[in-house]
Amino acid sequence: MMTEPLVVFDNVVKRFSDFEAVKRMNFEIREGEFLAFMGPSGCGKTTTLRMLAGLERPSEGDIRLAGKSLVDVKPHERDTPMVWQSLALFPFLNARENVEFGLKMRGIDKEKRRRKALDWLERLGIGEFAERDVNSLSGGQRQRVALARALVTEPRILLLDEPLSALDAHLVIRMQGVLTKLQRELGITFVYVTHSQSEAFAMADRVVIMSKGEIAQIGSAREIYRTPANRFVAEFVGRNNIISGKAVSRSEVVTAAGTLRLADELAPSSDVTFVVAADRFGISTTAPTTGNVIAAQLISEEFVGAMVTLFLEAAGGMELKVQIQERSLGEFSRDPGQPLFLTFDPAHAHVLKG
Amino acid sequence: MKDDLLLRWILRSYTALVFLFVFAPIVASLVFSFNSDRFPTIPLGSFTTGWYVKAFSNPEVWDAALRSLVVSSVTAILSTAIGFSAAYTDYRYNFTGKTAFVVLALLPPTIPLIIFALAMLGWLSMFNASGMTVSIIIAHTVLCAPFAMAVIRLRLNQMDPNLEPAAWNLGASEWVTMKSVVIPFTLPSIIASLCLTAAVSFDEFAVAWFVSGLNKTIPVVILEILTGNIDPQVNAIGTAVFLVSITLVVIAQMLVMGRAKKPETT
Amino acid sequence: MTSREATKSDHYAIAWRLPLIVWQGLFFVGPLLFMVAMSFFLVKNYRMEAASQFTNWSRLLSKDFFWDAYFFTLFLAILATIITSVVAFPASYFLAFKASDGARRWAIFFLIIPFFTSYLVRIFAWQVILAQQGVINAGLSFLGLGPWQMLNTQFGTIVGYLVLCLPLAVILQTFSLASIDKRLVEAAHNLGCGRLRTVFTVVVPLAKTGLVVAAVFCFILCFGDFVSPYYLGGSKPPTLSILIIDTSKSGQQWPRAAVVAITMIVTLLAVALAAIGFAYKKRST
Numbered sequence: 094m095m096t097e098p099l100v101v102f103d104n105v106v107k108r109f110s111d112f113e114a115v116k117r118m119n120f121e122i123r124e125g126e127f128l129a130f131m132g133p134s135g136c137g138k139t140t141t142l143r144m145l146a147g148l149e150r151p152s153e154g155d156i157r158l159a160g161k162s163l164v165d166v167k168p169h170e171r172d173t174p175m176v177w178q179s180l181a182l183f184p185f186l187n188a189r190e191n192v193e194f195g196l197k198m199r200g201i202d203k204e205k206r207r208r209k210a211l212d213w214l215e216r217l218g219i220g221e222f223a224e225r226d227v228n229s230l231s232g233g234q235r236q237r238v239a240l241a242r243a244l245v246t247e248p249r250i251l252l253l254d255e256p257l258s259a260l261d262a263h264l265v266i267r268m269q270g271v272l273t274k275l276q277r278e279l280g281i282t283f284v285y286v287t288h289s290q291s292e293a294f295a296m297a298d299r300v301v302i303m304s305k306g307e308i309a310q311i312g313s314a315r316e317i318y319r320t321p322a323n324r325f326v327a328e329f330v331g332r333n334n335i336i337s338g339k340a341v342s343r344s345e346v347v348t349a350a351g352t353l354r355l356a357d358e359l360a361p362s363s364d365v366t367f368v369v370a371a372d373r374f375g376i377s378t379t380a381p382t383t384g385n386v387i388a389a390q391l392i393s394e395e396f397v398g399a400m401v402t403l404f405l406e407a408a409g410g411m412e413l414k415v416q417i418q419e420r421s422l423g424e425f426s427r428d429p430g431q432p433l434f435l436t437f438d439p440a441h442a443h444v445l446k447g
Numbered sequence: 448m449k450d451d452l453l454l455r456w457i458l459r460s461y462t463a464l465v466f467l468f469v470f471a472p473i474v475a476s477l478v479f480s481f482n483s484d485r486f487p488t489i490p491l492g493s494f495t496t497g498w499y500v501k502a503f504s505n506p507e508v509w510d511a512a513l514r515s516l517v518v519s520s521v522t523a524i525l526s527t528a529i530g531f532s533a534a535y536t537d538y539r540y541n542f543t544g545k546t547a548f549v550v551l552a553l554l555p556p557t558i559p560l561i562i563f564a565l566a567m568l569g570w571l572s573m574f575n576a577s578g579m580t581v582s583i584i585i586a587h588t589v590l591c592a593p594f595a596m597a598v599i600r601l602r603l604n605q606m607d608p609n610l611e612p613a614a615w616n617l618g619a620s621e622w623v624t625m626k627s628v629v630i631p632f633t634l635p636s637i638i639a640s641l642c643l644t645a646a647v648s649f650d651e652f653a654v655a656w657f658v659s660g661l662n663k664t665i666p667v668v669i670l671e672i673l674t675g676n677i678d679p680q681v682n683a684i685g686t687a688v689f690l691v692s693i694t695l696v697v698i699a700q701m702l703v704m705g706r707a708k709k710p711e712t713t
Numbered sequence: 714m715t716s717r718e719a720t721k722s723d724h725y726a727i728a729w730r731l732p733l734i735v736w737q738g739l740f741f742v743g744p745l746l747f748m749v750a751m752s753f754f755l756v757k758n759y760r761m762e763a764a765s766q767f768t769n770w771s772r773l774l775s776k777d778f779f780w781d782a783y784f785f786t787l788f789l790a791i792l793a794t795i796i797t798s799v800v801a802f803p804a805s806y807f808l809a810f811k812a813s814d815g816a817r818r819w820a821i822f823f824l825i826i827p828f829f830t831s832y833l834v835r836i837f838a839w840q841v842i843l844a845q846q847g848v849i850n851a852g853l854s855f856l857g858l859g860p861w862q863m864l865n866t867q868f869g870t871i872v873g874y875l876v877l878c879l880p881l882a883v884i885l886q887t888f889s890l891a892s893i894d895k896r897l898v899e900a901a902h903n904l905g906c907g908r909l910r911t912v913f914t915v916v917v918p919l920a921k922t923g924l925v926v927a928a929v930f931c932f933i934l935c936f937g938d939f940v941s942p943y944y945l946g947g948s949k950p951p952t953l954s955i956l957i958i959d960t961s962k963s964g965q966q967w968p969r970a971a972v973v974a975i976t977m978i979v980t981l982l983a984v985a986l987a988a989i990g991f992a993y994k995k996r997s998t
Contacts, residue, residue: 146612146616147615148612148615148616167615167620168612168615168616169614169615169616169617169618169619169620169621169623169624170618173616174616174617175613175616177609177612177613178609179607179609181607181609181610181612181613183610183613183614183628183631183632184632185631185632185634194614194617194619194627195617195618198617198618198619198623199618242617243617246617246618454908455811458803458804458806458807458811459807459811461803461804461807462803462804462807462808462812462820465800465801465804465879465883466820466823468875468876468879469823469824469827469876469879469880470823470827471838471842472834472835472836472838472839472842472876473827473830473835473838475838475841475842475848476834476835476837476838479838479841486841486844486846486847487841487847487848488846488847488848488850488851489848489851489852528732529732529733529736529737532728532729532730532731532732532733533732533733535729536726536729536730536733539726539729540726540729540730542726542730548730548733548734551733551734551737551738551741551742552733552737554741555737555741557933557981557985558745558937558978559933559934559936559937559938559954559977559981560937561937561939561954561957561958561974562748562937562957562974562977562978563741563744563745565748565957565961565967565970565971565974566744566745566747566748566971566974567740567744568961568967569744569747569748569751569967569971570740570743570744570747570748571744573747585740586740588736588740589736589737589740589741592733592736592737596733621725622725643829646829646830647829650829650830650831650832650833652832652833653939657961657962666831666833669831669833669834669837670833673833673837673840673944677840677841677844681834681837682834682837682838684834685831685833685834685837685838686834688830688831688834689830689831689834692829692830692831693826693830695829696825696826696829696830697826700822700825704818704822
């Protein structure tokens, strides 16, 4: 018999009075994976996490953890510790006492829980702050206390609700490293909610993109980036060019910027929308004679270190962005209005369904 | 600019006058309580502690003082407990009738005391429950609970709404969370509320006068002395009463303000 | 966010809701409703009997002394409210705009103290200060003036009302003034609006709600107070609150006192509603 995945969402619906926050959700979380929920605010990602922790009760459907239904299990009877966006550290307890809280609730004796709490604080590199008032710690240190508090009971699954959103940019990168390393070492399941694409893509094995209470796509960062399931995902990911046109044959599309050839099988005379990732374009100042070519004019450019993003406009007002390594970019005038030619391999165009 | 300074100076002096008006009677009763004249005037008479000796050798005053102490302590505990439960309910829950609940919680101070006193007297008499020490406690608890609620609600405002869920999430049931998270968090406001409600109860005279019967509290004794004639004993008793209430109110304020100054960021 | 759906079987939620409902239901709503019923009771041989007669209402409302007391009380309370608001305003203005944050905090700290300390003793102190041979008249006689009769006059009552309300009025006014966006005041100055004119055309309208709330509280306190009109005003003529005491304490006529009390509550309700309507009325200009 096949063993069931660690967590199963089975036709889960969550309604708040007249608002449907989560619409019939079906998905699984595998043991030991790092799963991220991502989407704009109000998409239902936090509600999903809160249902897993028992803070919201599903209006319909079932949630199973290790084969057992969670629906009627009270939050304090579940072993689904969470790291909160606000951290929710207990301000009247010091760092060590905060970490001990979960152990105390499990009736573990004083000496043992003290030792375990100190071990965890040590492991997260803040052992020296164990007896400090949590309000006197820095953001990064408090973050680690919150992590230690959630992990000290050695759960099979850890929930994280936008835990890095309050940190400075450089600390976010550092904490990302801490989190991925921890997850690998412990081998436990992390369920991570975020609105930040860079956090989700940098850490997660699989990403769930949500929109208006529904799952838009589940897949690895690469899959979501290269082959977005629909227009919402393509736009949300942000580094895609979305081009629309009409199929004139099984492989050709007429767009505002000319006829382009795609690798996918097309239904003749249907409307076609496809995406080309910004980093899939070639660029030159002279018109190539073969392949897909789009003539465009430079609008502006933007440097981020070694990468440069060019913003262009093609015929029919079509806006395009191209991301390319600065050193592989040829010599040409960067003045607005400079004519350029973009090329792309038909295999790199991904046709959107619906 | 000269205009500005002048205006500021005038306003400051005016404000000082307002404070003088507010605190003059407190200072006056302190001064008069050590003044030998029966009808204090300027220039003052000689220094005496006679009024204190006279007041505190009166067994009726001691009896009333003891009763006031009992009434205000029990009232403080009861009204703080009720105020806490109301503040917590308001903080945590939304339910049909919530507005009515909050109005019920905050309405008592808007009813003139004399009216509430009459209503309470009629109601308690119907159950043969007026004229006892416990009658005063019952009525004072009604009057003090809103103050307790306000003070504790203010503190709950500073509590991260995720603090309780965080405790549940770590394995604490709702009752355990109440004991190990909510009460420790609100403790300063609970103590402040105990002090404040004790002070209110200690000074309340209208309702106590109506429902106490022969079981007088200190303010009721003062009221009855006043009804007679000008008697500087009142200054002596009053100064003692001021000391008690001011101490309680200052402790309460220190606790509330001390926390307000360094808001906890969790 | 934390409020999970409270089901009927949520003992925890119910447990926290009950104490207030039970206590205030039994000992606040109960007595007030009973008082309404009591106003229809009859007194025979100094004993109250349950009844549903309009006798108390018709007797009292047809008496001139009742209406004299009613309008006198209303007049005094309105006068005291206006005087308190006007006297408090410059001090509140200073605390809100000219004082430092620290000074303002300390001022509020001190102004809360009298609110929780014996009003009776403070009124007694004023009795001594205002008396014919009191401190003020002694001071006046040095200047060759007086003595002035201050005790047992309406002036005395108003002083008492000020003792009662002034601290609260300053606190509430200061809060409402301090919450005004200071840039609007600066903008008015910048546009050439004179200082005093700015106060009346910009500051007062912006703080209107808070100022009205402060005034309503003053009115409620003064309208129901019996200590000042009795001990400083000499009960000449009596106010409604003194009428309640006289009829209930000495005359044992609780039902008639209840009638007075209910007319007071109705009046307070009407004033409070009118004031709230005024405070939140959208400005037509």
